[in-house]
Amino acid sequence: MNPILELLIVLLLVLGGLFILVGSWGLARLPSLMTRLHGPTKATTLGVGGCLIASMIYFPAMGGTLSAHELLITIFLLLTAPISANMIAKAHLHRQGHAIDPNPADGISEGLPGPSSGADWATFHGAESPRQD
Amino acid sequence: MTGSILSWALGFALACISVAILLSLFRLVRGPTPGDRILSVDTLTINVIALIVVFGVAESTQTYFEASLLLAMVAFVGTVAYCKFLLRGDIVE
Numbered sequence: 001m002n003p004i005l006e007l008l009i010v011l012l013l014v015l016g017g018l019f020i021l022v023g024s025w026g027l028a029r030l031p032s033l034m035t036r037l038h039g040p041t042k043a044t045t046l047g048v049g050g051c052l053i054a055s056m057i058y059f060p061a062m063g064g065t066l067s068a069h070e071l072l073i074t075i076f077l078l079l080t081a082p083i084s085a086n087m088i089a090k091a092h093l094h095r096q097g098h099a100i101d102p103n104p105a106d107g108i109s110e111g112l113p114g115p116s117s118g119a120d121w122a123t124f125h126g127a128e129s130p131r132q133d
Numbered sequence: 134m135t136g137s138i139l140s141w142a143l144g145f146a147l148a149c150i151s152v153a154i155l156l157s158l159f160r161l162v163r164g165p166t167p168g169d170r171i172l173s174v175d176t177l178t179i180n181v182i183a184l185i186v187v188f189g190v191a192e193s194t195q196t197y198f199e200a201s202l203l204l205a206m207v208a209f210v211g212t213v214a215y216c217k218f219l220l221r222g223d224i225v226e
Binding site: 007025 | 160
């Protein structure tokens, strides 16, 4: 195999593994859900992208054909990670309401501030009153 | 043949991903809120996708890509379904 390509694959694999480790370390270590969301959504997605691109370089370098499967997975993960993070944050706010975040290690002294117009955030609509239909 | 640097890097990446899976499992067991558990399952599946891909490189086979693609799709749909259930008390309205 071409030594430059091999070095590139090694670099991408090591960086990808480190980013995945850092993302999960953040998930285990950070104090509240809103901070924990940062690790997996950014670092882990980047790390998986690195591993997938290393795999995409590896197979043509070994004499196989170039395939777009890995790129497909990378793009799909990059598209869906923000959506799932937004959904998790919305579900968390919906359950938590205006109350203080339940984790005491967080150090947050007040709850979520309301919007300036005096209305309520849309995610709290129907939080206390269940649907009628 | 894979060189010694490449096999070392593959081992390093596999070790990192395994430790990451253990950390996500810790958050899955420990997590105080349901949102934590949803996030940890999401992270767990993404880690497993990376594990499958790196394992495919280590075994020099392209058999496992469909598995990782399917896992990515199922993980996204599952996360959205869990969050929808928490938000609305219902998945398909």
